Amino acid sequence: MKIIAIANHKGGCGKTTTAINLSACLGIKGQRVLLLDLDPQGHSSLGFGVFNEDARDLYDVFTGEVSIEEIILPGVFTGVDVVPATLTLAAAEHLPVRNEERDEQLRIHLQPIRERYDYAVIDCPPSTGLLSLNALAVADLVLIPVEMSLFGLSGIDHMYKTIALMRARHNRDIPIRLLPTLVDSRTRLCRQFLHEVGERFADDVSSVMVQSTVRLKEAVRQGAPIIAYDPTSTVAVQYNRLADELMLVLDAIPASGEDRERKSPIGQMKSAIENARAQLRKFSGEQKVTLRFYDLAGKDVRLAGSFNDWVPDQGVITRWADGVVEKNVMLMPGSYEYRLIIDGVWQEDPSNPEQVLNLSGGYNSILHVEEEHEEISV
Ligand SMILES: Nc1ncnc2c1ncn2[C@@H]1O[C@H](COP(=O)(O)OP(=O)(O)OP(=O)(O)O)[C@@H](O)[C@H]1O
Ligand SMILES: [Mg+2]
Known part of the structure; x- marks a missing residue:
């Protein structure tokens, strides 16, 4: 199982929308996907039309009341199972755990189901609290949606610092992809932001960007991912390409659960990502x-x-x-x-x-x- 954590402590930048639509696109491609909702707002399950405020969530798993298998909602979409979240999950930020295991809870509980899925997609809350740290600690790749608006870029440096701390703490690389979201390239400001992101974070920026469209909101209201609601829309194509890109990038990286000896140094990782990109271009014909x-x-x-x-x-x-x-x-x-x-x-x-x-x-x-x-x- 390869794990993608979708994180940005800045709110409203498209984390949940990306988690839902990326999971669905991976599922349609025949992958076995587990979408983990780590945000007490519970919007990920809402996006698949299966929100239930009485559902058990990871809080019950972390306290040892139930196992993760028991809370999985199976088959919410082709190839996609969901671990739902409810407001109770907020309490997990304050669970009394030993310091050295604070950010290891998710890794420990995912261990028994690693073989059941090809990908886990984690929707993080808009904070760098314990839940997000647990997601970063187990992630093979962190996808940071960045809203192309005035304050969209403000949180990225903080995210990079947090990930650098996690890299040092766990002694492994954690590759980052930045995903420009809510892109409206008709506005001068948005074009400036895209330019700035390209200049500052060149190697880490995804070749895909997600445009701003009401179709995504409409899809959530219908409890369906965009690939089902409007499969020919530009944004469905964009999320589909994102799924292709991440599959290729992750293919080049040994999973975090695999033998530490196989971990590549950062330089090798970068060239693996470059190769994956070139392959993607060839593959799509672009x-x-x-x-x-x-x-x-x-x-x-x-x-x-x-x-x-x-x-x-x-x-x-x-x-x-x-x-x-x-x-x-x-x-x-x-x-x-x-x-x-x-x-x-x-x-x-x-x-x-x-x-x-x-x-x-x-x-x-x-x-x-x-x-x-x-x-x-x-
Ligand atoms: N590409 C897009 N085009 C138009 N609206 C979008 C797009 N992406 C997200 N939205 C809308 O923006 C709002 C915030 O998106 P979303 O919930 O995915 O962000 P988030 O980062 O998960 O927020 P939070 O930090 O609160 O968890 C939602 O109403 C969503 O429908
Ligand atoms: Mg969200």
């Missing part, structure tokens, strides 16, 4: 395409095209270097039309002679992405 624009320093340059529903900079990572504006986008092989928006003015790409007339009487530039071509410069 390639990273880089468009470079010169002499546009100081200008606000955005990219919109048939590949991002003509929403400026949606799904585009921008980098600036020495007066060159670089636009990076993941694309399948094929031909695409695009335009640039320079300081708010839509126009064809002046450096690309290949153009077609568009419906409004202007010109769209044409971009060809061929198989195996790593980079395209125009």
Whole structure:
């Protein structure tokens, strides 16, 4: 069993939404998944329409009243079982346990069911209390959803510090993936945040981001994950890709329950993650395409095209270097039309002679992405 802890002490950044939808996507892929709700708010079971305020939860397991097997709600969705949470779980933060075992409770209780599941997904509460520490201590990977809003980035450094302490305490690496959530790339602020996250945490940022959409709220209200409620929506595709990415990354890492001797040093871990990413790109057929624009320093340059529903900079990572504006986008092989928006003015790409007339009487530039071509410069 590989364990993904979804954590961020900042509230409302999409932890529970991600836990529900990631679990469902892994389940649909034929994986055996256990979703553990560690938040006394109990929203994870709500997302599968199975919330019961009288249910037994991990508090009863930690006090030794019942075993974890006894509280599992089986088959809440294809391949997914749930360990529910209720308000009682809040008391688990104050259980009298020996200091050296404070954050080991979850590991101990998960041990007997490790073989029954391929993945455990843990929905952490919005705090770095004992419950979250238990999740980090047993995690093979920590997924940090980061809301792309004004205060979204403020908690990340604190999360990194907490994880660094856990790494030192347990003498093992705990890889981190940052997942941009509630992304609305139409707003300038959101694009700035995406840029900042890319610059500051480059290697740790997931290649997937989750856009902001009311469809997710509607799905929760129906007690269904988005992959069942609206399987063709963009956000269903995004969570599906996240599941693919995490499966590949985790495949390259020995589980925390496995022999300590097999643990890779951090450097090896990073290259394993890089390999997994490259494989993912090959697997999905998508390639990273880089468009470079010169002499546009100081200008606000955005990219919109048939590949991002003509929403400026949606799904585009921008980098600036020495007066060159670089636009990076993941694309399948094929031909695409695009335009640039320079300081708010839509126009064809002046450096690309290949153009077609568009419906409004202007010109769209044409971009060809061929198989195996790593980079395209125009
Ligand atoms: N991508 C999204 N688009 C639109 N709304 C979203 C998205 N992700 C989450 N939400 C909404 O934002 C709110 C907070 O999301 P969620 O409960 O998943 O966050 P959380 O981090 O688990 O919060 P808490 O810290 O309170 O546990 C919810 O109402 C949810 O429906
Ligand atoms: Mg939550």
